[in-house]
Amino acid sequence: MKLKDLIQNVQDARLHFLATTSPLTDEQVIFKPSSENWCITEIVEHMVWAELGGINGIWKAIAGIKNKQPVWMGEAIHQGLSIEQIIQKTWREKEIVPENAKPSWGGPIDYWRASLLNNQNLLQLLSSALEGLNPEIVIYPHIISGPLNVYQRLEFLRFHLERHQKQIENIKAHPDFPQS
Template identity: 60%
Template sequence: MDKRQSLLKSVALARHQFIQAASGLTYEQSQFKPTPDVWSVVDNVEHMVWAEMGGINGIWKTLDGIRNKKPIWTGEAIHHGLPIEKIIEKTWKEKEQVPEIAKPRWGGSVDYWIEALANCQNMLEALCDEMDGYDLEQIIYPHIISGPLNVVQRLEFLRFHLNRHQRQIENLKSLPDFPLAR
């Protein structure tokens, strides 16, 4: 299995586990917020959709730029060779602020957002097929907080991000005042 397939598999597993954590909830459970500043389950899932759509689109734009000799990004690959966990440790604050573009804003049914997130995997796989023959470390699209990340780091980020928000959902579900299923 090549690096691309291995990374895709790790993202698919993280996506599946995230979706499992967010699935099977009542409306009240999916909307539950212990305090106004804490995201509900539906907020977490919607955020993941916006974040992934932006990242996947950015990588695709970057690949198109490389193909057409009009690169999206040029500069020093300051995180070259680093795993995403080290990059996040270096670049994120303890309580990082979500970029406006990735903030939950529509709300609605958690089932809608789960379906949208599941479909991000199809787009990601199609994108990875398009990268066949390209050096994944040379396709660099900046992350809004962490700066320039290559495709390997971007795929690691997707896994990391899904795991991070899965923990947030599991923490919500473990609160004593989380609504009971009916």
């Protein structure tokens, strides 16, 4: 797939994800099926932080290559694999969320929804930032999966949105989910 197509896939996944978060009442967005689960607002906040970390990593990798100081110089162990194959190889059933991606600020869901939408602008600018570079050699390691190139990072953003969309759908299907 081309870079433009992958960026569009992320945008489509983001819009589908956000559609599951609206319209909901204040009571619905803070509902937790158990004390171990995040509420919908916390999931959206997590998505903002996780995406910012991944997108910033791509930009750091681009700058590193352009400045002849790449952030990754190891073996591209996942070369040619889809993100689903990489996740299957590297993730456990329930992963521990890195500290920088945990929901911690709080605040209204509308703020987090707007923030998540704004992340797309950072992706749109990638095409020009990558001008003259092969996206397959621009690598920034994922905290769990290891070295991912730009294509795999973009696939991960789509995958991650879809994964957490299902989590929100499960919360909404919970028998104790508040009715509007």
